[in-house]
Amino acid sequence: MASVRQHSFDVLIVGGGPAGMAASSTAAAHGHKVAIVDDNPSLGGQIWRGRSFSSASKRAADKTAAAWYRKVQNAQITHLSGLRVFDSAQAGVLLAESQDGPNSQYGQWELHYRKLILATGAQERFLPFPGWTLRNVLGAGALQSMVKSGLPVAGKRIVVAGSGPLLLAVAAYMRAHGAQVVEICEQASMGQLAAFAFGLLASPERILQGMQYKLQLLGTPYRTGCWPVAAYGTQRLETVVLSDGRRTREIPCDYFACGFHLVPNVELPALLGCHLKNGFVEVDPLQQTSVPDIYCVGEPTGIGGLEQALVEGEIAGLASTGRVEQAQPLQRERKKMQSFTERLEKAFALRPELRRLPDAQTIVCRCEDVTFSQVREYASWRAVKLHTRCGMGPCQGRICGTAGEFLLGWNANSVRPPILPVRFQTMAVAPAIQEIKSQNG
Template sequence: MNLAVIGAGPAGLAAALAAADRGIRVRLVDSAAQPGGQFYRQPPLAFGARRPQELHHQWRTWQRLRDGLARHVEAGRVTHLAEHHVWFVERQLEPSGFIVHALLGPEQEEPATVRADAVLIATGGYEKVLPFPGWTLPGVVTAGGAQAMLKGGLVLPGRTAVVAGTGPLLMPVAVGLAAAGADVAALVESAGPKDFARHAATFAAHPAKLAEGASYAAALLRHRVPLLPRHTVVEAHGKDRIEAVTVAALDPAGRVEAGTERRIPCDTLAVGHGMLPHTDIAEALGCRIVGPGVAVDAEQRTDVPGVWAAGESTGIGGAALSLTEGHIAGRSAAARLRGREPDPRSWAAAAKSRTKARQFAAAVDAVYAPPAHWAELLYDDTLVCRCEEVPASAVREAVDELGATDARSVKLLTRAGMGWCQGRMCAAAVDGLTGCEATSARRPFARPVPLGVLARSGEDEPDLGPPG
């Protein structure tokens, strides 16, 4: 029996090791050249980084995962398929099983398939960025993008940076940029002390997380990074690239306080407003979605037989929660693939940790909510959908004058979400701007696929088969 694990971040690695430890053959399918995901992103070996651990915390955990993967690969229990970009997973009834369809290499041109008896989805999450005037200027990057450039490319996105938005990612990004030599002119966070005070009891139950936050706060002080809580970016300025940002304080209702605007010169703005789960593969398989994430039971099973999900795809909760969910999912999949009923007592400690981590994640999600009235800052000519160049005025017109009542109607009337990213960048903005309830996108494919690949799907794709 064999298991295909899609994604080699914390959840995928933990799941692959747990299953392989119990004798299951695993194909670890990942789009990156090296395992680790965004959290443990590594520079290419050719760069010869002398101290990559300086860009990470929880380095010992990464070493354990890395070494465990290497042992299983050497023993033939795990096959790591790097640079395999999964675009669809096909469920077969006769014979039962799954076919994982992928595109190979950095150019994503050559197709390949992987056959498996079961699938474990650990596809992680992606950043949510809400638009503001000037957000399309060169030099404006996502917070995760800035971190990826630093971790994966060992380069700074600029010399003078402002880090802004909301979410727990902002502090490590600001610290990482400052430690690498950038002048971080400000960390602009829309959450404030009162937001944290409302969840003080939950946070107090996680002293390790508090210590981690305190270490980042100390690093910000050490690097003299100004922290602006309860502030937001109003506009980015520049001609050929960003030259400055205007930030302002927020009132208790989440609106900009008049007279508090200040202009900060910079050549880089790293901005983010939280994360969203990657659910495309799960949705295409018919898995139930609850809220933004894939619904799972106590064993991390979806409602589709033979499909497990773990990590950020089930809801954003951080690396520790992803590791725990991956471990439980891998153990469950291993037992059931062998025809055995898993014994939940064998992972009781992990289940307890998962419950606490989910409670912490829920509190973090409540604290780091984007400003309630962010859409009021958009000019009519501010682009909302970058792929199709749809301005805010077109979206507003679709609702106010053309009668659109949901995101799909707005999409049909304006083309917002019809471009290359298929709404992954703009869906949250369109929902917020129109007041529509966020709904599942139900995209048929997890990434853009060349028509030629679709036309000859199943005919000449290399079949990597199950692990031998």
């Protein structure tokens, strides 16, 4: 039977990416008992993970990362890695499951907190198109994560497609690791990017320059107004088909890295009752959510990227430990970034043509293999779940639900515990909440 492990913290941070690292090291500075809980094996989130495999460690971005890693190491922070938070037992208590290493017992962890900072990050948005379930078709950030986790890509032909600034970062990263990035396809039109993000004189070259990828991506075509329509292969990926709405091109490749910008991970905030607005967690200028003592930082409050995540993390780290005045200059900094978040959202808004990507036989729900023809007649998320099993598998609709929101206008925000699949034995453990209360006096 699974055991219960209880821990109590002044400030608990969920999510070990940049926002969570900034929040924890800031909160820990004055002797508060602070912990980060994260389901990955190491800190850094998706963007900084697996730095040991990075051969390009002298890049500018890594200086920022190195500085924050140092701060986290120097602070007294408990790092609970490989733990998946799956439920809230009551206000002030999260339940998590450990899945660490071979032969170790699964265990339920009762994590008690006075203040909670949610830094749950974002996931890529995936849109179904014929062939998207083939092996070696994966997210853009996903392929980058795989390389950071040890996958060699030297000499591999890679097409990067979808939407968002992440595509450029991924392409540059692949190039730096010896891959042959055949091309980068951004679904947003040049006009869209120009009008909202990069000034009227936008050109692919200026965008690359503006985002500091010009040199790293020299020789790799960056096409705007271009999107994937199919992937082919027998056992695994062989070619992808790209379209600009007028003509299509079929391109052989080893990996297809395809993600349509990011969507926030708001399952835990929603479970805790934090108010959401347009799919994001609503926070005040101190990153406080609608629920007392719960803060939220980084992508769940708006897709704003690394710098915003760090600043928000610092603000919450200060606010949660009673240092509101120190947070003021950071709040001004944070405010300036707001318009960037909004411009980003408009610049990479999805074009309507993408709603026609799936054909009748395209699988929308990968867990249950439910096709587009089965789901398209249903107007509501609840109806489609009940009648087709779409969204009823282990990912709990994280992939098909976000796709369906765009494709069919579903409102896929139903959240119930466990927010991730959890072992039966873990779920069957009675909370031992009373004990720790008496320990704390």
